[in-house]
Amino acid sequence: GIIIKEDYYSKNSRRYFIEAALNKIIIEKDRHYSTLLHKNVQVFSTPQRYIDVSYYLLFSGLESIARQRENDLSNNAPSVLYKYLSKFKFDIKQQDNKRPPRSLDIYSGLRNALFHNGEYQTAPMKRNGTECTFLLKDYYSYFRRLNSLVILKEANFEDGKINWDFVNYRHYFK
Numbered sequence: 475g476i477i478i479k480e481d482y483y484s485k486n487s488r489r490y491f492i493e494a495a496l497n498k499i500i501i502e503k504d505r506h507y508s509t510l511l512h513k514n515v516q517v518f519s520t521p522q523r524y525i526d527v528s529y530y531l532l533f534s535g536l537e538s539i540a541r542q543r544e545n546d547l548s549n550n551a552p553s554v555l556y557k558y559l560s561k562f563k564f565d566i567k568q569q570d571n572k573r574p575p576r577s578l579d580i581y582s583g584l585r586n587a588l589f590h591n592g593e594y595q596t597a598p599m600k601r602n603g604t605e606c607t608f609l610l611k612d613y614y615s616y617f618r619r620l621n622s623l624v625i626l627k628e629a630n631f632e633d634g635k636i637n638w639d640f641v642n643y644r645h646y647f648k
Contacts (some may be wrong), residue, residue: 487633495511497629506538507539509538509539510536514621514622517618525610526588528614529584529617532617533585536555540554540557541554544558551582552579552581552582556578559624562624564620564623564640566578571602580596580613581613583599584613594610616640619643
């Protein structure tokens, strides 16, 4: 019978995704995809979840595959991530003052705040002439969802039922 929600929407989606992911890892020997997948699995499989460690794993996995795919080792992480994610047609920008959850400079700022300062919020950032800080707790779930969708996109998985909008994901399926 149908065991979980995903199986209800598309009976064989799980099997197709697993086949696609294993193909990338084993047959194509895609080390960067394997690393991205492994870091995401670490986040979800750890019994004690620490948001700072989880966020860092998610960010470093996504950043490393983006840098490899774009062949870009520049210091501007939002630019590299933007070039990479745009190829998958994600609605995201390097900086989006009107829609902060779609602004890569915030996600990068959160990673920098965690890694360099042990802070759970960005340093003050200018938005529409105002200094703002952004809290990790408000952006973590968006970033986690974006990572999950990138894993599916990298595996060329599309069953026609997935909602690819990582911000408006109240309904995971169409």
